[in-house]
């Protein structure tokens with residue numbers, strides 16, 4: 001999951017506001033060591049992954065089993081103490097109902113349960129889902145279009161594709177419930193679509209379902225606008241009804257062709273906020289961080305989904321990646337061996353990043369494979385190593401929500417390492433600006449992609465290390481919890497919150513990494529056509545578009561206008 005949630009620090013808008021205040025921003029000094037297009041990069045060989053899936057080894061089998069056990073514990077805690085509410089508070093066996101009371105964890109976790117082979121959980125979930133009333137919000141709270149899209153719509157679509165495809169054997173005698181997954185996906189979209197009713201078609205994100213009103217925001221962030229198009233297009237293609245895809249693609253046009261130019265300070269790199277009334281960018285502050293993140297992610301994924309309709313999305317991804325290599329590549333002064341992507345405030349570079357942003361390596365690897373562009377794969381592997389370092393250097397073995405560094409090439413006086421972290425910074429190459437860990441997937445997600453591309457067991461070991469840390473430091477009460485300090489001791493501070501994405505994403509990517517023969521795997525073979533599925537930003541596998549799937553492909557001019 002990327003971008004915003006309303007009340008946790010896995011949330012970008014919140015954490016962003018917290019982490020970036022202060023005077024410590026400086027002008028970009030042109031760096032001599034800038035990457036040139038044809039410079040070979042060091043790093044493991046890509047493309048060496050054997051396209052024939054190997055047998056699961058005994059060790060992989062036992063590790064996959066332990067990850068399954070963790071999933072079962074998390075699911076059981078939720079089901080016993082929180083269902084049919086949204087999420088578990090594990091420390092006191094209580095619940096949270098911040099996502100409209102539509103049994104969020106059950107829906108979000110369903111495809112992971114199915115892939116892992118929990119037929120009883122699948123049966124329970126399939127029987128319950130048709131009874132969810134997606135046109136009514138029993139909590140009467142604000143509803144995030146973005147979160148509801150990636151979790152509910154994404155989860156329902158993926159489950160429908162799996163139970164009508166490779167996992168149909170888990171849903172025998174349940175054809176009505178399986179059909180209801182698609183009906184319910186459409187019901188979610190029908191409920192949410194009034195959000196797009198704005199002068200530009202750029203959606204409002206914060207919706208009140210029961211009276212079909214919004215919080216009347218003046219702007220939206222581009223992650224929330226640009227992370228709808230995969231699910232809404234897939235829904236349209238499955239139903240043979242253009243309406244939904246068109247809604248999501250219309251608002252996206254304003255991000256694909258940014259105005260004014262100050263909203264795109266470097267080619268392809270755009271600002272976070274866009275004005276809902278005018279479609280114009282508010283400013284040029286951005287990067288691969290929360291608020292922007294999955295907008296970039298989906299540019300590549302849309303092209304993998306359908307190369308014919310979404311080639312312009314791919315062009316924009318390439319432009320953004322080339323500019324990121326040129327302007328955002330950043331090395332900490334104390335550990336120049338590490339590579340991070342910096343933030344850009346207009347054209348000023350800031351040594352700031354987030355756990356959320358650590359999806360970047362995986363996305364670059366995926367894009368590099370699809371485009372047959374080894375430079376992107378190799379750079380992606382460097383980013384993966386950078387994010388591995390933020391796990392390696394803490395007491396828990398888990399990385400912090402927000403971290404910062406002093407980029408090589410900026411004046412020493414710009415260094416503002418907090419006094420009590422100077423020795424940590426000297427050793428680790430980053431300092432901690434927000435010390436929590438939110439049970440998010442991004443780092444293991446990137447390890448997973450690195451493993452798929454290279455076949456290098458090093459990445460499986462990194463995932464196994466993260467798994468052991470999660471087991472040791474986040475287990476509390478009836479489940480697993482966000483923690484407040486990645487340098488704290490066991491039990492030193494739990495957020496008492498088990499987010500649904502822990503089951504949908506974190507546990508799915510970890511389990512897949514020890515299950516070589518799953519049908520939904522990212523393919524390590526180069527070329528876009530080798531991918532049969534594409535994971536949405538909540539790790540829900542969406543089947544890539546095939547004209548014969550029954551979907552009609554709308555006219556291209558409608559889409560790229």
Ligand SMILES: *[C@@H]1O[C@H](CO)[C@@H](O)[C@H](O)[C@H]1NC(C)=O
Nearest residue numbers: 089091092093094095495496
């Ligand atoms: C459980 O703990 C949370 C704080 O973590 C608190 O807000 C909530 O009221 C508690 N619920 C119960 C039922 O004790």
Ligand SMILES: *[C@@H]1O[C@H](CO)[C@@H](O)[C@H](O)[C@H]1NC(C)=O
Nearest residue numbers: 131132133134135136137210
């Ligand atoms: C779902 O909620 C809507 C709006 O409150 C209501 O009109 C409808 O009757 C409900 N459907 C069911 C099956 O309860």
Ligand SMILES: *[C@@H]1O[C@H](CO)[C@@H](O)[C@H](O)[C@H]1NC(C)=O
Nearest residue numbers: 119123169170171172173174
């Ligand atoms: C499914 O239905 C068939 C007959 O249609 C029956 O033989 C079988 O036992 C059923 N399976 C389950 C799991 O209920």
Ligand SMILES: *[C@@H]1O[C@H](CO)[C@@H](O)[C@H](O)[C@H]1NC(C)=O
Nearest residue numbers: 140141208210211212213214
């Ligand atoms: C819609 O409902 C929400 C939640 O009850 C409320 O805050 C908001 O003011 C209502 N909007 C309108 C236009 O009635």
Ligand SMILES: *[C@@H]1O[C@H](CO)[C@@H](O)[C@H](O)[C@H]1NC(C)=O
Nearest residue numbers: 206208212213214215216217
């Ligand atoms: C949004 O604007 C509408 C129409 O002007 C108004 O009825 C509603 O109360 C506003 N909602 C909020 C949350 O300000």
Ligand SMILES: *[C@@H]1O[C@H](CO)[C@@H](O)[C@H](O)[C@H]1NC(C)=O
Nearest residue numbers: 218219275276277278279282
């Ligand atoms: C967005 O545009 C509207 C209409 O021009 C304007 O009133 C509003 O101030 C703008 N909002 C921001 C945040 O720039």
Ligand SMILES: *[C@@H]1O[C@H](CO)[C@@H](O)[C@H](O)[C@H]1NC(C)=O
Nearest residue numbers: 020021022025285345346348
């Ligand atoms: C971005 O730069 C502007 C102009 O120097 C500064 O006022 C602002 O505080 C910076 N924004 C952030 C979030 O750092």
Ligand SMILES: *[C@@H]1O[C@H](CO)[C@@H](O)[C@H](O)[C@H]1NC(C)=O
Nearest residue numbers: 388389391392393394427428
């Ligand atoms: C992990 O951290 C330890 C302690 O700082 C260090 O010795 C080791 O080299 C690091 N490993 C990697 C792969 O960065």
Ligand SMILES: *[C@@H]1O[C@H](CO)[C@@H](O)[C@H](O)[C@H]1NC(C)=O
Nearest residue numbers: 418419420421424432435487
């Ligand atoms: C460093 O000092 C700040 C401010 O006093 C404090 O909030 C923070 O917890 C300290 N961090 C460490 C790692 O000691």
